[in-house]
Amino acid sequence: MMTNLFSMFDPSTIFFFNLSLNWMSLLLFIIIIPSFFWFIPNNLVLFYLKLLINLFNEFKIIIKKNNNNFNLMFISLFIFILINNFLGLFPYIFTSTSHLSINLSLSLPIWISSMLFGWLNLTNQMFIHLVPNGTPNLLISFMVLIELISNIIRPITLMIRLTANMIAGHLLLTLLGNMGFKLMYFLLPFLLFLQLILLMLESAVSIIQSYVFSILITLYFSEIY
Template sequence: MMSNLFSVFDPSTNMFNTSMNWLSTMLGLLIIPTMMWMIPSRNNAAWNKTMKKMHEELKTLLGTKKINNGSTLMFTSLFSMILMNNTLGLFPYIFTSTSHLTLTLTMALPLWTSFMMFGWINNTKHMLTHLVPQGTPPILMPFMVCIETISNIIRPGTLAIRLTANMIAGHLLMTLLGENGSSMAYSMISILIITQIALLTLETAVAIIQSYVFAVLSTLYSSEIN
């Protein structure tokens, strides 16, 4: 019996005082068929088409400057990793690593820090102009600088919390409904199953959308420093 509803997200499984739940982060590599990398298949073609589409979209967001050549590889890899972990978390008894700030903040904070360091060292004037939006009245400039600075500082937190909160919300609702299934009348079980299937479908869409949002927002933050 759960003492706390949020305990379903605790990495409590351990071996030799080492958490085993975090192994789910790399679990996706074990379920990819070896032949997929050697012989073209429909799965391989669909995934390549998806990555090509992501590459074209992220390239448009980054721009055509020389400095951005190859940058889309980092963001498409980030999209692939988050999508894999979000999708694996929908399976029973698999720990959802992206529902923890430990993982999401670890991805968001180094990205934002590297963008800021690169921007302030190489494009200082450009970064300063971002603090005051065009057309701002002189009397409001000090306030706009404070607002833009705070908005810039909280970016890694909003990136991490957005992904974590969206993954936790659906999982909590499904867990809450599932825990009440044993005490429900038989006439309500079918309604519960239909509801759970609908929530699972919604969570699948959320898993795809949130990985896309994380990659696109990271790309947009990167494009602002050039």
Template sequence: MMMNLFSSFDPSTNFNLSLNWLSTMMGMILIPMIFWFIPSRMNILWIKIITILHTEFKILIGTKSKSSTIMFISLLSIILFNNFMGLFPYIFTSTSHMSMTLTLALPLWLSFMIYGWFNHTTHMLAHLVPQGTPGILMPFMVCIETISNLIRPGTLAIRLSANMIAGHLLMTLLGNTGPMLSLLMLNLLIITQILLLVLETAVSIIQSYVFAVLSTLYSSEVN
């Protein structure tokens, strides 16, 4: 209950928390960094990372167009963002479910296959038989290459989701044993959890990079 009219300007009257001060920073949060005259260090770092990724993906794709790498850099960015968000407590890790990873992998692979078979049919047929294969083994190689091609979206999706599930599950299982441990073992558990969190951070970066690189390699095979 307000004692006087001016108490509405007191931050402590808002549920006993100084949440009113949050409005001071909301302008900087809402305005994108790109609109500032001097880019921030985070913006400069992200631009450098994108430039390095563009150079690497351009070598894998083998084209001179910069627009061809935008899709794969965006794919890496969205997977990396979701992987990082899953490291925070009480936040759902969307990349640990097949419904998310398969949604990313299947349309990419399907679009590559449709483009390749309609525009480069001879090239796609040549991929079914590796160079130097003996004539007697050609039917078997066609079956093996066809199966390996068909399971590509599944392997992309399972690789990402399995790696995300494994680390989070291990951290959860170790964390549930905390109340039953002694003080010394609890300290060791906390150190282990911190090391696992560092490992999960590295896995989040690596898996998003692997997903994007493999997608780039699959697209380079249809040209």
């Protein structure tokens, strides 16, 4: 029995050694993706490769330095978030990206590593970013404070943005699904049609949010160069 409406996002299935099976959805992509490359290339594999090429070219524009390792890291982050967002739309699969702890673990390490690298190796350039061009002398100290605060809360805003968007759609689908027991029989087709539309919308949100998360963290990372 749920104690509140948001309890449906808490893992509840327990297996061996108090391990929640819901968190196993984080590992499903390891089983799914590599198996594609053992077969003759089909439309799904070609679409996947086309997606990787387009993402690589786009991240290459954002990161000015020609370093393919960074591009591959952000592409992997995009694919990881995208797959977990999509898996959450299937029945009885836990949406791991709807939890703050998972999303913070995706944004915080990259932000900390970029900040440490920037302040230790490019200190003068990091100070320059704190004062926008054309700032009056009287507002320099105030702008430095604002830029510092906005820089510090970046991983938190990334975490909250992804979590809120994932929770909102699943919460609406759950509320509509619980209404089915209270509606008249002739209203059920309309409810199913509405849920189908929302499911299509959630599929689009899954793609958009994974893209926005990876693009924003790439932009933050590129500012240290």
